[in-house]
Amino acid sequence: MIHPDLFSLSGRRALVTGASRGIGLVLAQGLARYGAKVVLNGRHADALDAAKQQFDADGLKAGTAVFDVTDQDAVIDGIETIERELGPIDILINNAGIQRRAPLEQFQRKDWDDLISTNLNAVFFVGQAVARHMIPRGQGKIVNICSVQSELARPGIAPYTATKGAVKNLTKGMATDWARHGLQINGLAPGYFATEMNEKLVSDEEFTAWLNKRTPAGRWGQVEELVGAAVFLSSPASSFVNGHMLMVDGGISISL
Template sequence: MPENSLFSLAGKRALVTGASRGIGLTLARGLAEYGAEIVLNGRDPGRLEDARVALEKDGLKAVTAPFDVTDQNAVIEGVEAIERDVGPIDILINNAGIQRRAPLDQFKRADWDALISTNLNAVFFVGQAVARHMIPRGRGKIVNICSVQSELARPGIAPYTATKGAVKNLTKGMATDWARHGLQINGLAPGYFATEMNKALVEDKAFTEWLCKRTPAARWGQTEELIGAAVFLSSDASSFVNGHVLMVDGGITASL
């Protein structure tokens, strides 16, 4: 890719949270293929190292930064260490997330708290810690991973839907506060993708049949189909895009 390409990430450094597997690892690989140096974050150092080795085998540059994104002090220390020992963070992919399913009237407080902590608090903690370094430099890209559930709900996942709706509006709030400093903060909202988190749904024949009928594209998404949107939001191509949530959902939010 020419270095002057609008979509080139050459010379950029991207921190990807929740990057040891699934969408996080796919996006890390995709950004690396467009030239970015990747910092892989997650809680499990062993899984992160496996991910780093897998990228390295394909000639892609990555380092690991294990810390708990739900612990604000750990986040601040982790980001400071990256900035000091690795280099400036130019791009943040705020991807770490979990799912819990249960009827709303039976939903456990512990599961509610876990969803809020991982899906919402962590987005604020990491976004704020990274932005504190980006703002003095006058540039930076933050991509918060939202969801089709930022707009829609389904039975059994109301608390998850609440967190992803909040991430959508937090994204808009970040852009409102930080765009004046040269940052672009946007959301990337996957629809239904065949991931480890969705394994039970993928294997549920009735659900898959419903999804294929409900989605205009008539299929599950593949995680590699998120790379183009992530590269766009991480590159100079989106230099005047701020507070936007880009749906990558096969048309499910466009159709009744």
């Protein structure tokens, strides 16, 4: 018999990085609606306070943790503080990320370094710091936000593609090392979603027409459509799923 609480997150604490806006905020709200005790992370206290106010307005509860995920020492201190003052982290959504666009031959070193620092280093820093607490407890869920660009490339974003491909393989590596300790580590890979990061593309009629034709579903994704996948990967329903990258992309990655 299927247990009725298979997708419940009741009683579980979830840390979501990059949670002050965009995908991170929506995923945090979704997890909270399924019962999780959510901790919002970001670099800026004012942005996190604004996000928390959205939670309050919706009748949801959330804590906040201000630290820079690209600073390993700050990450270690931040995770220790959450564990000590709020309680064990059961779920990590490694969401913080940035985008930089330019022709590859013109790409600036600083932009490259920023992408590597935020999109890749931070996944390792936060994942390792959280896993060090999860491993002795013998359980935990880590969901790394990958991308359709973990599998596909597009002109002007080669370095971003490199970081997201690396996150996909880091996810496999985390699962290979930590699954034996009772952890499930998986990737969630959005396709093209109407987010603040993609605002210029969404408003580009030519690009949107191309995307609609290229995507079997025929449209941009809405961020709320990522919640179900995040809940699945965070819940008991995925207890034997490890090192997997779940594409949520309207079919763009499987169709020519």
